[in-house]
Amino acid sequence: MYSDLGTDQAWERLRASRSNPPGRASTGTRRRTYAAALEHAGQMFRAAAVVDPATRPLQVFYGLSQAGRAIAAASWSLKGQDWNLESHGIKTTGFHLPFPDIEIRTDSSGTQGSFVRVSEALDSPVWGTDPIRLEDVWDLLPPNQGYPLTTRDRLIPLFAGDVIVGDYAHPLLSVPVYDIPDRVINAGTREALADFLTAYPAVAQHDSYVTTRALSLGSEAPPDYSRLENGIGGLTVNWQMPQGPATTTERREHLRSMTRPYAGERYFLPVLSPMERELHPLMAWWAVLYTLSMLARYQPATWIKLISVDDSQHALPIERLLERAIKHLPLLIADAIAEVSS
Template identity: 75%
Template sequence: MPRGAARSRVASLGIRSDFGTDQAWERLRASRSDPPGRANTGSRRKTYSAALEQAQQLFQAAAVVGPATRPVPVFYGLSQAGRAIAAAAWSLKGQDWRLDSHGIKTTGFHLSFPDIEIRTDPPGTQGSFVKVSEVLDSPVWETNPLRLEDVWDLLPPNLRYPLTTRDRLTPLYVDEASVGIHEHSLLTAYVCNIPDRVIDAGTREALADFLTSYPAVARHESYVTTGPGPQAPPEYSRRLPGQGEMTINWQMPQGTGTGFDGLATGAERRAYLRAMTRSYAGDRYFLPVHPPMKRELHPLMAWWAVLYALSMLARYQPAVWGTLISVDNSQHAVPIERLLEHAINHLPVLIADTITEVST
């Protein structure tokens, strides 16, 4: 892809409105006549079908109510979809697919909205969040909480909706279409959403410090610099605030290089990129790792954690929630509105993609 075309694609990132929501529900409904994976027989099949029907109806209900109550049906729609995911998952055998609780909890409602605390049940338990996380190779955490703001920032559509002015760790979009065949043995790709603070610093040290939170990116072999020599600073291109980009190279793993010239093929390079990144509605992202997490949080589970916290606020702290969603009184009102709109549009696609992921 020409460099200008890649930049044009990146410049529009985060404002795409058509995520194929209706088509995703069609995929999910069509799958019920011949359920995928282990959901094709017995009680798993019945649960798969019933859970998806409930999920769709809950999402439909969420679409016709306002922010005062929307977090409740949209969260429970996702939770029921999680039961379908568990029923279809090849990795869950015997009775391990049965889910018996939320598996996640929120505390600290007396704190500011960004500082609400999220914890999970221990690994190996049957709570929905824990078991679906296990299927997706996504981490759980117990004693040490994650702040709501940290999980909020893991969702790609929230790039434009920060909760505070604190430094953020957001998904780094990688342009998969920019990966092609090159006359060298490296995987080369455009990595985007480099924050302004890193670009403004302009040093190798600032970039290295930032990338420590992105293990897969930190394993790079090299990147394009502003000049020759091993100490030349990184070369960035800044399209929009908070959406800088740079070209990064990775050494291809051993065993690749099946092209006629002994170099990795375009397919091999793209496969390696996909192995290092997470998918979000057809796009690929490098995700940060927040302590106490040990690895990247799957985007579906980031949605799960955020929506659970919002649904608990709406249900058990209705006065606080009412203040938070008041556009006349709360700086968080519009970001919350946009998040809930994105949830209705994006999650059906993520659910359908996740079912395909765990059942094949």
């Protein structure tokens, strides 16, 4: 459900912010770091746009890494020297494994690595020494929904449609939730839906959802799924508002508290084990691009084979991911700066 972004407008936002940096980046060393980091990021992304996939992961990742320094500099929550990033804070192993099974780990919480500190600023988890597979993080990115790495069952972002509004305050927040997998819809049972939603705590805590209204089944009637014209499946889900009857504005704010932003839209994200909460989309990009950059830099023969359309089923998904990175990340970076500095 994602849409392509106004990349040029996002860069304009970022460049305009340098004359009056937001948050804690308004003065001193943090201000100088903010401006320099965004300049470096812009140059890295421009370089990435004119090279092919053989080296593109290096420019894109290091552009994002530099932007992370601007995010940290602007963050209100990173005090003292916590904003001053050291090392990557993330690592990959298992390059001998199939591409989807490459393992990603992070440094522990509270350390100075870039991934750790930017995650802290964005209220996103780190997971330490327990590895997460590349494929699982890959699937967290909305533009990758059409580019799976394997045929395994996937946990993908669920697109949150707009709040269904009424003419008066209402105790329920009602939202159509899309991108429910065919395997769940085809099963057609309440049990299949409940099992799937265990990975999506915010959705699993719903009050109710639209059912087929089978009178003989009452409250046990199965979910009444719908499909958009493009075949994407959805279901209208209801949550109780914490304060009781609420205005449309209050209901939309409650939806925001349960979802993560991406490209001007909102998504329910799964919580991957061993994480304790959902990964911020910018940090999912960070983990995937770091992994690709390490392959390109330290395993060049493996990388060249992976991006060969004659040899690798993953070549086209990798190409599309890197194209989307150049288009999508500028807005995600600009939104992240606004998020941490507000």
